[in-house]
Amino acid sequence: MTTESSYGVERRDVLKGVGAAGLAGLAGCMGGSSGEQISWHAGGQSGTYYPLSNEFKTIVDGNTDHSLTVQSTGASVENVGSLGSGDADFALIQNDVAYFARNGTSLETFEGNPVESLRGVATLYPETIHIVVRPDAGIESLSDMEGKSINTGDLGSGTQVNALQILETVGITTDDFDQQNADFGTAADQLRDGDVEAAFVVGGWPVGAVADLAETADVELLNLDSDTRDDLKDAASWFADDTIPAGTYSDIDQEVNTVSVQAMIATRADYSADVVEAVTAAIFDNLGELTIKTDFISVDTAQDGMSIELHEGAARYFE
Incomplete structure (x- = not known):
């Protein structure tokens, strides 16, 4: 080496x-x-x-x-x-x-x-899984995403792959929500405009599209509890624990527990x-x-x- x-x-x-x-x-x-x-x-x-x-x-x-x-x-x-x-x-x-x-x-x-x-x-x-949600969407856990309009990333992208893997872990299939597919920038616009209630963004923090969105709109990042993260890692060995530090994005003042790929x-x-x-x-x-x-x-x-x-x-x- x-x-x-x-x-x-x-x-x-x-x-x-x-x-x-x-x-x-x-x-x-x-x-x-x-x-x-x-x-x-x-x-x-x-x-x-x-x-x-x-x-x-x-x-x-x-x-x-x-x-x-x-x-x-x-x-x-x-x-x-x-x-x-x-x-x-x-x-x-x-x-x-x-x-x-x-x-x-x-x-x-x-x-x-x-x-x-x-x-x-x-x-x-680490490629951190960001689950960005609108505060008024009533999403406090992965299970709450059933029936919602969700951008899972570009069609065929690694982001979409991870999003569907994560949702399937809690029993949510593509028949259980309104799936939208677009890149990070478009997903941010959809959240800002109220066209989707949540979006998956995969990238090393800080992701530019998420940072820009947090500066111009009221959004939250979904925190995954330890049991959920353990379930995700059991289902897919390539996931690892990850944490987005407090203050990484505007007005998100607490650390956010999630998972990542590489x-x-x-x-x-x-x-x-x-x-x-x-x-x-x-x-x-x-x-x-x-x-x-x-x-x-x-x-x-x-x-x-x-x-x-x-x-x-x-x-x-x-x-």
């Missing part, structure tokens, strides 16, 4: 200093003197994936000869499909969705159709091991250049919760 040491600095200097001939040998699949044009799929612009991915772009562009293009997407499930088809080279996804996809289980999209080319690079930070970087098995290693090294040798999730992203925790096998290039760096 490498750290921000003389070895990391040395490695970074080598990667930046590789000339045309050396670069061709490094990446294998490149021609000419320019580096690889890397397709990186993120998430919605109102969440955490997109701005964090753009910080990764700045690091990769500045510390390698490669160039990274960030695309806004519907996040985890869509991103897995893009990796499987080869439309994306890297993507941010949730660790639970990664497991479902690689093993062809649990989700209709992947049931019996595993994405065998999916590979892991690194885990990053955000991770993924790639595809057939992508160049040399490029994957170079990108991984650039990011984790230059974590000081990040401004987002800096308390969580580290070399030491980058394999915590990794739910699928590592890509060869990532394994070279971390092992």
Whole structure:
């Protein structure tokens, strides 16, 4: 395992200093003197994936000869499909969705159709489940969400997957509520306008859309008691206890107990091991250049919760 040491600095200097001939040998699949044009799929612009991915772009562009293009997407499930088809080279996804996809289980999209080319690079930070409710909706527990109008996230997104898993744990199926599907920004507008009574938002706190909503509307975050959290963890082993600190969002002055999954970087098995290693090294040798999730992203925790096998290039760096 490498750290921000003389070895990391040395490695970074080598990667930046590789000339045309050396670069061709490094990446294998490149021609000419320019580096690889890397397709990186993120998430919605109102969440955490997109701005964090753009910080990764700045690091990769500045510390390698490669160039990274960030695309806004519907996040985890869509991103897995893009990796499987080869439309994306890297993507941010949730660790639970990664497991479902690689093993062809649990989700209709992947049931019996595993994405065998999916590979892991690194885990990053907890993806906190925010259950945002209108104060006048009468929702004080998950069971109270029966019969309500609820935005469960973009259709096919990791957010929708988690929302339905959570509701099913207390016996609420899609027949028991009015399901709306939209991104975080639209969900915030729906809550503000009274079009939905609750919305699931999954992302490392503070999520921009939730922060903006709390500044302009009266909203609450649903607190999950210990028994509910235990039930959720028993039903789905990828959930972990999480807490949103008091004061994270305007007028929410008490800590909120909830659960989380893990955000991770993924790639595809057939992508160049040399490029994957170079990108991984650039990011984790230059974590000081990040401004987002800096308390969580580290070399030491980058394999915590990794739910699928590592890509060869990532394994070279971390092992």
